[in-house]
Each structure stands twice: as C-alpha cells, then as structure tokens.
Amino acid sequence: MARAPWEGDFPDVFVNCKWKSPDAKIICLADHGLYDAAKGQRDMDxxxxxxxxxxxxxxxxxLRGLERQYGVKPKLIAPAAQVSESNNALAIGYANWLGHELGWPVDENIFQMKDFSKDKLNGWVRIAHRSTxxxxxxxxxxxxIVDDVITLGGTLADLRSFILGKGGRVxxxxxxxxxxxxxxxxxxDTDTQAKLEKSYGSDLAKFCHxxxxxxxxxxxxxEADRVLSCSxxxxxxxxxxxxxxxxxASRSKKQAAR
Structure with missing residues (x-):
C-alpha cells in the first residue's frame, strides 16, 4: 500500500518526555525503573x-482538544504486534492508559507484522523497510495513533496510510x-518538500517509487531531513x-532462530 501524502494541517505528534538523558533529574522513558519489564517482558502492569x-x-x-475540534471521541490505536510476536507492552499500554483517562475507545483489531525488530538498527533500515x-x-x-517512541515517524506514517487506504481517517x-x-x-512541511525538489529535481518522485x-x-x-543529508x-x-x-539480514537471522 502506498504511503499517503500529508494534509497541510495535520497536527504535530504530541510527546511526553525524552527517550533517554544523561541527566538523572530528568524523567526519561528508557531510564525509568519499569521500562525493561514493560518493553522487554510485555508486563502490562x-x-x-x-x-x-x-x-x-x-x-x-x-488530545482532548482533538475531541473538541472534531466533536467525536476518536479511537486510539497502537502499532502493536500479536502477543506471540512481541514482548513490548508500551504502545498498547499507552493506548489503554489514554483510553481510561480520556474515555476513548481503543481499537485492538489491527496488528503490525513483526518479521524483525528495527529498534537497534539505523535510520536507513527504517526508511528502506516499511511497516505493514x-x-x-x-x-x-x-x-x-499512539506509540512508545517516535524516531523518524515511519511506523506512524505507515499505520496512518493503512487506515486511510482502508477508508478510515486519522x-x-x-x-x-x-x-x-x-x-x-x-x-x-512545505518548505522541506521544496528543498527536496530543489535538491533532487523532477526525477525524485520516480526514484522514490x-x-x-x-x-x-x-x-x-x-525522514525528509535524513534524505536531504545525502550528497x-x-x-x-x-x-x-x-x-x-x-x-x-536481520529478518533472515530471526527466521533462522525460530
């Protein structure tokens, strides 16, 4: 399924904290005492x-502002894999936490195919391998859409495209x-798109396709900023x-270990 272009007024991703920090006084996700159990042991508590x-x-x-803006309680959805395919409870946990706080329903009928983990791989792996x-x-x-961490935003964009492609709305x-x-x-951003088109010319759309x-x-x-860093x-x-x-290679290694 093709990645859907963006609406010009699509809001920024709302974020709570840093992923990690050398400053022990700053509350960060990866430094929290419960992080390992939630991320690696699928411990929902x-x-x-x-x-x-x-x-x-x-x-x-x-998030409440979105409900007021659209006059409806949206559904929360996380790019979570089946229980047998992932040990990470953070994304679906965040959806359920917000659902309780906001009184919004949570959709747990969409699943991400996890043929390998991108967590410890570089940004170009994330760009080259889309989430399905x-x-x-x-x-x-x-x-x-909610998730544990945003890096380049590809997983969020791919889930949005999946929903739009099925006739839904994000x-x-x-x-x-x-x-x-x-x-x-x-x-x-329109300025970022203009920089891409100026840097790469008219063949960029065909190249990316x-x-x-x-x-x-x-x-x-x-992602576009990463592309602009190339010569x-x-x-x-x-x-x-x-x-x-x-x-x-990471996918093959995971399949061989099964």
Whole structure:
C-alpha cells in the first residue's frame, strides 16, 4: 500500500518526555525503573505504572482538544504486534492508559507484522523497510495513533496510510517519548518538500517509487531531513540499498532462530 501524502494541517505528534538523558533529574522513558519489564517482558502492569509517572497533563489536554475540534471521541490505536510476536507492552499500554483517562475507545483489531525488530538498527533500515499491518478498521470513527517512541515517524506514517487506504481517517498522533522530548512535526512541511525538489529535481518522485514504493510527498518531515543529508542520488541510493540489506539480514537471522 502506498504511503499517503500529508494534509497541510495535520497536527504535530504530541510527546511526553525524552527517550533517554544523561541527566538523572530528568524523567526519561528508557531510564525509568519499569521500562525493561514493560518493553522487554510485555508486563502490562509495569507499562501502566511507568505511564502514571511519565504522561503529562498537557499532552492529555492536547488530545482532548482533538475531541473538541472534531466533536467525536476518536479511537486510539497502537502499532502493536500479536502477543506471540512481541514482548513490548508500551504502545498498547499507552493506548489503554489514554483510553481510561480520556474515555476513548481503543481499537485492538489491527496488528503490525513483526518479521524483525528495527529498534537497534539505523535510520536507513527504517526508511528502506516499511511497516505493514493487517486487520479491519472502523470507517466511521476517526483514529488517533499512539506509540512508545517516535524516531523518524515511519511506523506512524505507515499505520496512518493503512487506515486511510482502508477508508478510515486519522486526526492525530501521540507518543510517550521522542529524542528531545518535544512534540514532533511529522507531516512533510512545505518548505522541506521544496528543498527536496530543489535538491533532487523532477526525477525524485520516480526514484522514490522505484526504491520505496511511494513518492517523496509521503515522507515524514524527519525522514525528509535524513534524505536531504545525502550528497545526491548516488549517495541516497547507496544508503537505501544498504538499509534494505541490513534489514533483510536481520529478518533472515530471526527466521533462522525460530
């Protein structure tokens, strides 16, 4: 399924905290005492306890603003895998924590296919390997997508595209953490798109379709910044192919271990 272009008014991803910090006084996701159990042992009690400490009232308030804006209680959805395929309780835990706090329903009928983990792999692996999903969506109720961490935003963008492709609607996103703890602009900014088109010329859409399956308008803003860091098409192709190969190797290693 093609990555959907962004609406110009799509809101930033609402974020609660930094993922990690050398300053012990700052509350961060990866440094929390319950993180390992929630992330690696699918301990839902640990995930909910962690969220009690980390989720900010201002984030909850921003999400309530979406309900007021659209006049409906959205459904929360997380890019979570089946229990047998993942040990991470944070994303679905965040959805359920917010559902209880906001009185919003949680959709647990969509699942992410987890053929390998991208957590410890570089950003080019994330760009080269898109996330895929399966399940039935609600076409009547808008969705708010939530996850544990936003890096380049590809997983969030791919879940949004899956929902839109099935006839649904996405009105917002939120994560527990980001690199710097600030909200993240995920939609491709018009200035960033203009820089891409100026740097790469008229062949960029075709190039991206051939290597990634979607044109450049589907990039997240952080992904586009990564693409702009390349010196040109040769460098960009090399990094995408390398990322694809690293991801394929990780997938093969996981399959061999089964």
């Amino acid at each position: 640990a995930a909910l306890g962690l969220l009690d400490d980390i989720v900010l009232e201002k984030t909850v308030s921003k 999903f399966y399940g039935e969506i609600d076409k009547k109720t808008p969705y708010v 009105i917002g996103m939120s994560t527990i953490a980001s690199r710097d703890g600030n909200d993240v602009r995920i939609r491709l 051939e290597l990634l399956g979607f044109d450049h308008r589907g990039f997240t803003d952080p 040109g098409y040769v460098d960009l192709r090399k990094k995408i192919v390398r990322g694809r190969n690293e991801g394929d």
